[in-house]
Amino acid sequence: MHVAIDARLAHYTRGGIARYTLELARALAEVGPRHRFTLLRSVRQRSGLPCASNLSASPLLTPPHHRWEQLTLPIELARLRPDLLHSPDFIPPFRRPCPAVITVHDLGFLRFPETLTAESRRYYGQVGRAVQSAERTIAVSRHTAHDLVELAGAAEGRIRVVYNGVSPTYRPIEDRTLLADVRARLGLERPYILFLGTFEPRKNLPTLVRAFRAVRARHDILLALVGRRGWLFEPLFELIDRLGLRDDVRVVEDALEADFPAIYSGATAFAFPSLYEGFGLPPLEAMACGTPTVVADSSSLPEVVGDAALLHPPTDYEALADALIRLLEDEPLRATLRTRGRARAAQFTWTETARQTLAVYREALAV
Template structure:
């Protein structure tokens, strides 16, 4: 097969879809030395993403997420003989002759359209044509698959669930020395709760702040900090205002984007991790936390229960008291903490990029040879029981 993968977004955005693309490409390279892969990179992204004989770097000049993209991309692709093109960033070239596979990571833009910029609305507004144009669609969870079918009317057999995985670097470390190191570096108290993600309404950071205030007031836990590791997103200023309104300036630590090494240590040093988002297509931070041996609390909505299985506490994202109670349990109950640590480590091992790459190769092959016989979904990882409820 001659497979093309559109990796232009990686020059602009280091997280999210770019991480998915990076991990998938490296896993594909380990598995496949037979087929030819053309990795399309931004013209300024000169270093090849993969150094392997059957992987070659190619430059595309079409700008990402602009009006010109759909005019330039099909023309540029004519210079590259491909059997199939994988577009990991939702929207394929809509007028190109080459068959396409796309990855739809979530439908947040349909659930939260009022948070889109004009340019983003124009880009994601192509999703109806994208799902019709694509030969097959990869999604990261059964929740997202059902969302795609319900929201866009996509046929069941056109969508395959292929789970993502945590980076292999996220493993347990010596807990006490790691905690001391990371607390010194970031000025954190010895006991802290960790949130990881972009600060935007969908992630429910403001709700978490209200829950944290409730925790401090009801249980009198004055020596606990809330560490927030993530970049500034939509309505970031509202989060700053909420911190001031709730008088949480001394207990809240806005760390911004941190390096992978620091993020690893922050996970290990945290007493617990919390991800009470309103919606997620997959939810990688809880999986990363579990892989590091850190118990996690997640929302009982969208894909998050599917990811954590029975290895986390579930809460309603709009119920601040419920989130606070879950936090209190993990901060004070050592037996529960140890139980969820063990379950989380086991759960995290159910996900792997090697498995993701194998299933992706199957989709490529079947998309070309027998499009109508593609699997409807991937198998849910071991233990599909619901997570622990309060």
């Protein structure tokens, strides 16, 4: 079986879909040595892609989300002649020379259309047509599968739930010198509560900032916001200034992905108050690193974390503050969540994701 995987997004972002694509490709090459995989990469990307004897790359000039991709991708597929196309960014070419599998990570653009630019709404608005066109659709959680049926009109029988994995690099870092070096470089000189992700409305960071103000009144601790500015980030920074928290909130936008395990491991607690997630990888990564975690009781997050994290109503900053204070003041609770979190995260591996994805490929080819 020869599978083409659209990996162009990996050149433009290290966000969730790009990370999914690269981790999955690496694992597919390992668990499917008899199969051949071709990554459709941006012509500008010359490094950072996984390597294996059965994994190659083919450059494409058209960037992802571009109107021309509906024309140029079929031409490239006709040249490569794969048996199957996998579109992790879930909008495949609708006229194509081979079957397609798409992965839908979430439907936040339908739940919260106001959080997207007009161009993004145009692009992702094709999801209904995409799920009708694809031979099989992978949903990264049961919650996303439900949303596909409810919001996008997908046929339930063509959806397969395949959870994401956690890279083995996410584990507790116990090297004190390494932890101290990372903290010094990032300005985290005091104990800190961590958020890691994109600064955008859906992540609900104003609720975390308001909760942190209550926590800070009782504890000498920092809030570390690690990630990148997304859509409509400005109100978040204005709120930090308005609440007088500039000296206690560290905004870190230049952290290396290689430092993420140490950043997670060094945190006293990890908070993820997102309003909507199709899966929610950062909480699992934090738990894999042994960091006690609090997440919003919303969308897929309870499904993913199980009983290994504390939950709070999504927009209730007082409840989030109470949960964080409990973690800071209750060592037995922290110990319990460390143990449960590592056990829970260990259930999600990219190897298993790849095995199940190969099974979906076979189904799509048999249609």
